[in-house]
Amino acid sequence: xxxxxxxxxxxxxxxxxxxxxxxxxxxxxxxxxxxxxxxxxxxxxxxxxxxxxxxxxxxxxxxxxxxxxxxxxxxxxxxxxxxxxxxxxxxxxxxxxxxxxxxxxxxxxxxxxxxxxxxxxxxxxxxxxxxxxxxxxxxxxxxxxxxxxxxxxxxxxxxxxxxxxxxxxxxxxxxxxxxxxxxxxxxxxxxxxxxxxxxxxxxxxxxxxxxxxxxxxxxxxxxxxxxxxxxxxxxxxxxxxxxxxxxxxxxxxxxxxxxxxxxxxxxxxxxxxxxxxxxxxxxxxxxxxxxxxxxxxxxxxxxxxxxxxxxxxxxxxxxxxxxxxxxxxxxxxxxxxxxxxxxxxxxxxxxxxxxxxxxxxxxxxxxxxxxxxxxxxxxxxxxxxxxxxxxxxxxxxxxxxxxxxxxxxxxxxxxxxxxxxxxxxxxxxxxxxxxxxxxxxx
Amino acid sequence: xxxxxxxxxxxxxxxxxxxxxxxxxxxxxxxxxxxxxxxxxxxxxxxxxxxxxxxxxxxxxxxxxxxxxxxxxxxxxxxxxxxxxxxxxxxxxxxxxxxxxxxxxxxxxxxxxxxxxxxxxxxxxxxxxxxxxxxxxxxxxxxxxxxxxxxxxxxxxxxxxxxxxxxxxxxxxxxxxxxxxxxxxxxxxxxxxxxxxxxxxxxxxxxxxxxxxxxxxxxxxxxxxxxxxxxxxxxxxxxxxxxxxxxxxxxxxxxxxxxxxxxxxxxxxxxxxxxxxxxxxxxxxxxxxxxxxxxxxxxxxxxxxxxxxxxxxxxxxxxxxxxxxxxxxxxxxxxxxxxxxxxxxxxxxxxxxxxxxxxxxxxxxxxxxxxxxxxxxxxxxxxxxxxxxxxxxxxxxxxxxxxxxxxxxxxxxxxxxxxxxxxxxxxxxx
Numbered sequence: 001x002x003x004x005x006x007x008x009x010x011x012x013x014x015x016x017x018x019x020x021x022x023x024x025x026x027x028x029x030x031x032x033x034x035x036x037x038x039x040x041x042x043x044x045x046x047x048x049x050x051x052x053x054x055x056x057x058x059x060x061x062x063x064x065x066x067x068x069x070x071x072x073x074x075x076x077x078x079x080x081x082x083x084x085x086x087x088x089x090x091x092x093x094x095x096x097x098x099x100x101x102x103x104x105x106x107x108x109x110x111x112x113x114x115x116x117x118x119x120x121x122x123x124x125x126x127x128x129x130x131x132x133x134x135x136x137x138x139x140x141x142x143x144x145x146x147x148x149x150x151x152x153x154x155x156x157x158x159x160x161x162x163x164x165x166x167x168x169x170x171x172x173x174x175x176x177x178x179x180x181x182x183x184x185x186x187x188x189x190x191x192x193x194x195x196x197x198x199x200x201x202x203x204x205x206x207x208x209x210x211x212x213x214x215x216x217x218x219x220x221x222x223x224x225x226x227x228x229x230x231x232x233x234x235x236x237x238x239x240x241x242x243x244x245x246x247x248x249x250x251x252x253x254x255x256x257x258x259x260x261x262x263x264x265x266x267x268x269x270x271x272x273x274x275x276x277x278x279x280x281x282x283x284x285x286x287x288x289x290x291x292x293x294x295x296x297x298x299x300x301x302x303x304x305x306x307x308x309x310x311x312x313x314x315x316x317x318x319x320x321x322x323x324x325x326x327x328x329x330x331x332x333x334x335x336x337x338x339x340x341x342x343x344x345x346x347x348x349x350x351x352x353x354x355x356x357x358x359x360x361x362x363x364x365x366x367x368x369x370x371x372x373x374x375x376x377x378x379x380x381x382x383x384x385x386x387x388x389x390x391x392x393x394x395x396x397x398x399x400x401x402x403x404x405x406x407x408x409x410x411x412x413x414x415x416x417x418x419x420x421x422x423x424x425x426x427x428x429x430x431x432x433x434x435x436x437x438x439x440x441x442x
Numbered sequence: 443x444x445x446x447x448x449x450x451x452x453x454x455x456x457x458x459x460x461x462x463x464x465x466x467x468x469x470x471x472x473x474x475x476x477x478x479x480x481x482x483x484x485x486x487x488x489x490x491x492x493x494x495x496x497x498x499x500x501x502x503x504x505x506x507x508x509x510x511x512x513x514x515x516x517x518x519x520x521x522x523x524x525x526x527x528x529x530x531x532x533x534x535x536x537x538x539x540x541x542x543x544x545x546x547x548x549x550x551x552x553x554x555x556x557x558x559x560x561x562x563x564x565x566x567x568x569x570x571x572x573x574x575x576x577x578x579x580x581x582x583x584x585x586x587x588x589x590x591x592x593x594x595x596x597x598x599x600x601x602x603x604x605x606x607x608x609x610x611x612x613x614x615x616x617x618x619x620x621x622x623x624x625x626x627x628x629x630x631x632x633x634x635x636x637x638x639x640x641x642x643x644x645x646x647x648x649x650x651x652x653x654x655x656x657x658x659x660x661x662x663x664x665x666x667x668x669x670x671x672x673x674x675x676x677x678x679x680x681x682x683x684x685x686x687x688x689x690x691x692x693x694x695x696x697x698x699x700x701x702x703x704x705x706x707x708x709x710x711x712x713x714x715x716x717x718x719x720x721x722x723x724x725x726x727x728x729x730x731x732x733x734x735x736x737x738x739x740x741x742x743x744x745x746x747x748x749x750x751x752x753x754x755x756x757x758x759x760x761x762x763x764x765x766x767x768x769x770x771x772x773x774x775x776x777x778x779x780x781x782x783x784x785x786x787x788x789x790x791x792x793x794x795x796x797x798x799x800x801x802x803x804x805x806x807x808x809x810x811x812x813x814x815x816x817x818x819x820x821x822x823x824x825x826x827x828x829x830x831x832x833x834x835x836x837x838x839x840x841x842x843x844x845x846x847x848x849x850x851x852x853x854x855x856x857x858x859x860x861x862x863x864x865x866x867x868x869x870x871x872x
Binding site for chain 1: 479481482483484521522525526528529530531532533534549551577580583584586587588590591593594595596696697698699729730731732737740741742743744745746747748767768769799802803804805806807808809810812813814815816
């Protein structure tokens with residue numbers, strides 16, 4: 001008992017001194033936000049440009065257009081012909097790419113630190129000056145169709161997940177897949193892309209995050225030089241489309257040529273962004289709950305369903321407090337060959353019931369907190385990940401400092417609070433069940 | 443402002459510290475590779491045994507199950523107890539297997555009150571695994587489910603068929619997961635024998651990166667393998683035979699896209715033309731969107747989201763692989779473009795200008811290779827396991843710079859034969 005307490009205190013000691021790091025925040029006159037975190041372990045820097053636009057901003061019929069636009073951002077500006085962005089980056093040894101999510105579109109380069117100016121110069125250029133050439137667009141659309149085939153069409157679990165999410169959300173824009181529906185991808189015009197770009201790409205809708213072996217003031221000077229001259233534009237935030245209240249359990253069975261069945265249970269739950277400040281503890285308690293169930297090999301689902309009863313061959317719990325809109329708290333997995341999907345669903349529901357009726361133990365709670373705290377330290381090994389956290393929080397409309405106070409909030413969660421949120425949110429009325437049923441077919 | 447910027451540039455041109463690798467042997471013969479990384483209060487230890495799937499013999503999947511079972515209970519600790527103790531310390535033990543290697547890793551914080559008990563547990567896992575029958579059966583069942591999962595994944599199906607065709611009777615023909623048949627036939631005794639045969643101190647390479655000094659690292663290395671016996675080292679792997687003829691294998695699968703792999707046996711680790719092949723392949727298919735393959739297949743024609751090539755150098759010749767995924771309708775076109783691109787590259791090599799830019803890119807990106815403890819320990823394990831020179835990282839850029847167009851052409855022409863490639867296609871052609 002003593003010993004465990006000691007561990008927690010030690011870890012907390014780590015957390016306050018280390019996690020905070022040296023973070024510097026700047027805002028340019030045109031509204032561009034710059035956040036710099038120092039990490040001097042290697043002469044490397046990661047530079048990320050985050051735009052407040054993603055799949056959840058898109059209107060019906062144009063789903064996936066943010067992602068399509070992400071592809072077009074590599075297809076040339078007035079100054080640089082198509083493909084040159086990547087050629088310049090490659091010639092400078094950069095590791096570069098981009099990613100689109102429901103709530104953000106981000107571009108990044110990891111690069112030897114003296115070449116940061118190059119990254120800023122090219123990112124600033126493509127923030128406002130992309131030239132949309134129809135021929136390039138037509139080719140790139142084909143690439144995106146192939147991407148969708150790879151990621152979704154030919155992966156039974158991904159395809160099932162897409163159907164599941166679309167069933168769970170009725171009117172929330174999270175209903176639609178980030179990559180877009182096949183028919184929408186086939187329908188956009190180059191004009192649509194141009195309009196979408198003009199609407200969202202501007203310095204006042206962007207956050208630049210730099211992590212690495214840099215001097216924050218020098219980075220600020222670089223930002224002024226390259227991003228400073230860009231003109232702000234009027235950004236009209238997306239319509240609020242809160243998910244309608246769910247009135248009963250939903251279920252979908254997806255039948256596909258597959259070899260193993262798959263189950264997913266999703267409960268609608270609030271996230272930091274959607275909950276009243278005085279109720280934020282609920283979100284942290286849900287997060288702790290997710291770790292009690294699936295936060296390391298000693299957690300309940302591993303112990304009871306993978307090992308103990310051996311009902312599950314794989315099991316996963318997912319809950320992310322850092323989203324823009326109401327999210328799903330999901331349980332997903334595959335039963336062992338001696339068990340059925342119903343057995344697995346029943347076992348999961350039993351685990352949920354236990355959380356509602358019996359308080360989690362002090363040992364479990366401590367273990368979860370230790371787990372989270374140690375993960376935070378391990379995350380410091382990746383400059384990319386550090387930048388990612390900062391950029392994502394800012395882009396979904398939260399202060400990046402929330403990531404720092406996260407540790408304290410988690411530590412404050414009690415067993416009673418975990419029980420309370422289980423009782424409040426993990427209920428049938430919030431539930432959508434998705435089942436992948438293998439169907440042999442030639 | 444301008445002053446600050448030029449200062450930034452000036453500082454960066456100075457030579458930065460490439461990690462100094464320290465190397466020694468434990469008293470019972472394990473090779474240790476250590477880099478001090480004092481900045482973060484954490485430690486990574488990786489122990490690699492020459493006990494990868496190449497040692498499976500006819501019992502494909504044996505190495506992976508043996509290695510995977512280590513962390514499912516040790517000494518008097520059950521799987522549950524071990525998991526709880528590790529989570530109490532915020533420590534993680536993980537295991538993985540590839541063709542040549544069986545890896546067991548520990549990540550821990552370095553506060554002595556956390557690190558010392560974590561190392562105790564790591565030592566138990568390495569030296570006193572329980573090989574408990576229930577855990578074995580559970581792991582076997584999980585492996586079978588994951589093998590079934592692979593049967594619904596076009597990229598897994600194509601990989602399995604490709605390795606099987608390229609390596610024929612060689613141990614590299616079998617992937618580490620094994621097959622449902624071979625895994626079903628394994629016994630606990632097979633695993634115990636495999637462990638006894640290969641998990642030897644003198645068959646272990648230990649890599650350490652973290653916030654500790656040399657003395658502490660020595661103590662640590664001795665501790666974790668002290669109880670391991672020494673024994674006879676595994677026999678050298680047989681050489682990989684060159685393919686006698688090309689072959690096209692088509693596998694029907696209900697997918698909208700066809701996954702294609704093309705290749706043949708490539709090279710072993712440490713061959714004399716390693717850097718010519720590395721730089722050459724970077725240009726051909728190893729540099730993301732700007733490689734020849736990406737340019738021809740994706741950028742010019744929109745035929746694929748992903749296309750690439752690589753050499754996977756192993757203890758003996760690992761594969762050369764070129765890959766592409768394209769819609770079922772465009773298979774013939776994509777296949778032709780990929781083959782033509784490789785052929786053209788083999789005939790002509792890169793241009794002088796392309797080589798110059800590739801060198802700039804590779805050498806300019808060198809610091810990225812050593813930017814985190816995770817990156818560094820991955821290099822340590824490869825350098826240690828394959829006995830590459832300790833100054834491998836220091837000489838890396840220099841070696842890249844020596845490569846010429848002629849060297850690339852010669853290396854590719856000697857190592858590859860386009861008329862004897864294996865081509866595997868997985869998809870649904872109408």
